[in-house]
Amino acid sequence: MRKYQVAVVGGGPAGMMAAIKSAQTLRHPSKSNVVLIEKNDNLGKKLLLTGGGRCNITHDSPINSMVNLFGKNSAFLKPSFFNFDREKLLKFFKFKGLNFKTENNGKIYPVTDDSKTILEILDKYLKDFGVDVVLSKRVMDIEKNKDVFNITIEDCNSSYPTHTSNKIKSNKLILATGGVTYPLTGSNGEGLKFAKKLGHHITPIKPGLVPFKIREQWVKDLSGLKLENVGLNINFNSDDAFKKKISSRGTVLLTHFGLSGPGILDFSRKISLNAKNLQDLFPCEMSLDLMFDLTPEQLKEQLNHDFNQKGKTIIKNYLKILLPKNMVKPFLRVVDVDPQKKLNQISRKEKNRILFNLKNLKLNIISLLPIEKAMVTCGGVSYKEINSKTTESRIVSGLYxxxxxxxxxxxxxxxxxxMAFSTGYNAGSCAANSLNKEN
Ligand SMILES: Cc1cc2nc3c(=O)[nH]c(=O)nc-3n(C[C@H](O)[C@H](O)[C@H](O)COP(=O)(O)OP(=O)(O)OC[C@H]3O[C@@H](n4cnc5c(N)ncnc54)[C@H](O)[C@@H]3O)c2cc1C
Structure with a gap:
């Protein structure tokens, strides 16, 4: 049985950063006193998928607004975000030769457009600081006995499952096992069970950033079509327990099952964060505002003006200036207007229907996709039981x-x-500093 000063469970971005930072901070880093345990045969399986394989590593917005985006209790994240902010994160990778670019929407990616290059650098740091990386070993159980964590691991090499268990001991333990989404990447909630067993509360687990299944066939027929800057609204008012209007805005992608794209993913997160019982909310109706930058009055004025000026233009050609070409026919079917009509033949009722639906196009959401298809997990170990300055548990000392x-x-x-890198950095440095003080 091997004993380490720090054991990190989970080889995702948070765990890798935690292991690197604790090994760097420990007074005797060369003694390989840090172990990183990962059940996959490779580190960072989910990291490789991020940003469609390009890794959208951080964002260009001011640090305070970044923190605020995590919701009403997000002040918890401030110490971690300030200790290891965007500049420090990028510098960490630039130091090993990787540069970054900021796209128009503020999203930051490595210039290589390849998440593998991020993983390679993390791997180099792990080697530089002598972290023991233990792959294909699943942590099965964690116990704390006096001041020592006893970690039971099992061999999970898929080709030759041996199911032999083994023990690792450590003075400090960092749990970085991720959430429950995309379980094939290894993040399947096992770490939450350990946290619970060690006395922590787990807040309700819900999907964050997840696409919608939509009833309307025309949406599915237009799979691949992207709508920019769309307003998204749902008025939940059928259930007494949840009367609320949820709104969002962003890019929407039409897919073979319904809707996805960053606008929808962010919208789904808002719904998840607000709703108590998500499954009770669906099916329900949502509306798309296809002319987000115009008020209904401005749009009415524009339509009145154009209908007067361009009376001989047929409606299906006119709408091409407002909507993507492929969407014009289905839109006219929804508003029940003959696509061949000239603008000067359109009745006032028809014009009002066009106007209304450009601002409030109704779609029926059947459901959110299952949590396995969400990009992040909303809910997890309650922040109330974690010290925000150190990320150490308030319940079990030495657990981060x-x-x-x-x-x-x-x-x-x-x-x-x-968030993963900042909290990983904070956990690693605080766990190691605490050991440095003890020794
Ligand atoms: C498709 C997709 C795209 C995304 N794109 C972006 C993006 O562009 N930008 C962005 O900011 N975020 C993105 N995310 C979210 C981001 O990937 C996660 O928030 C991030 O990976 C979380 O890091 P983590 O280290 O906490 O957990 P994870 O990356 O989930 O890593 C946890 C690790 O712990 C291991 N583990 C779990 N249980 C055990 C156990 N019992 N024993 C041993 N090991 C265990 C798992 O195998 C896993 O490797 C995306 C997510 C998905 C699914």
Missing amino acids: FAGEIIEFCGPTGGYNLQ
Whole structure:
């Protein structure tokens, strides 16, 4: 049985950063006193998928607004975000030769457009600081006996499952096992069970950043179509327990099952964060505002003006200036207007229907996709039981948390990776500093 000063469970971005930072901070880093345990045969399986394989690592927005985006109790994240902010995160990678670019929407990616290059650098740091990386070993159980954590691990090499268990001991333990989404990447909620067993409360687990299944066939027929800057609204008022209007805005992607894209993913997160019983909310109706930058009055004025000036233009050609070409026919079917009519033949009722639906196009949501298809988990270890300055548990001393296992979830844009790296860095440095003080 091997004993380490720090054991980190979970080889995602949070766990890798925690292991690197604790090994760097420990007074005797060369003694390989840090172990990183990962059940996959490779580190960072989910990290490789991020940003469509390009890794949207962080965002260009001011640090305070980044933190605020994590919701009403997000002040918890401030110490971690300030200790290891965007600049420090990027510098960490730039030091090993990787540069970054900021896209128009503020999202930051490596110039390589390849998440593998991020993983390679994390791997180099792990080697530089002598972290023992233990792959294909699943942590099965964690106990604390006096001041020592006893970690039971099992071999999970898929080709030759041996199911032999083994023990690792450590003085400090950092849990960075992620959430429950995309379980094939390894994040399947096992870490939450350990946290619970060790006395922590787990806040309700819900999908964050998840697409919608939509009833309307025309949406599915237009799979691949992207709508920019769309307003999204749902008025939940059928259930007494949940009367609320949820609104969002962003890019919407039409898919073979319904709707996705950053606008929808962020919208789904808002719904999840607000709703107590998500499953009770669906099916329900939502509306798209296809002319977000115009008020209904401005749009009415524009339509009146154009209908007067361009009376001989047929409606299906006119609408091409307002809508993507492929969407014009289905839109006219929904508003029940003959596509061949000239603008000067359109009745006032028809014009009002066009106007109304450009601002309030109704769609029926059947459901959210299952939590396995969500990009992040909303809910997890309650922040109330974690010291925000150190990420150490308030219940079990020497136990730290990092990354998505903590209850917070951010919107799309690189915030979740920044959160994983910042909390990982904080957990690693605080666990190691605490040992340095003890020794
Ligand atoms: C498709 C997709 C795209 C995304 N794109 C972005 C993006 O562009 N930008 C962004 O900011 N965020 C993105 N995210 C979210 C981001 O990937 C996560 O928030 C982030 O990976 C969380 O990091 P983590 O280290 O906390 O957990 P994870 O990355 O989930 O890592 C946890 C690790 O713990 C291991 N583990 C779990 N249980 C055990 C156990 N019992 N024993 C041993 N090991 C265990 C798992 O195998 C896993 O490797 C995306 C997510 C998905 C699914």
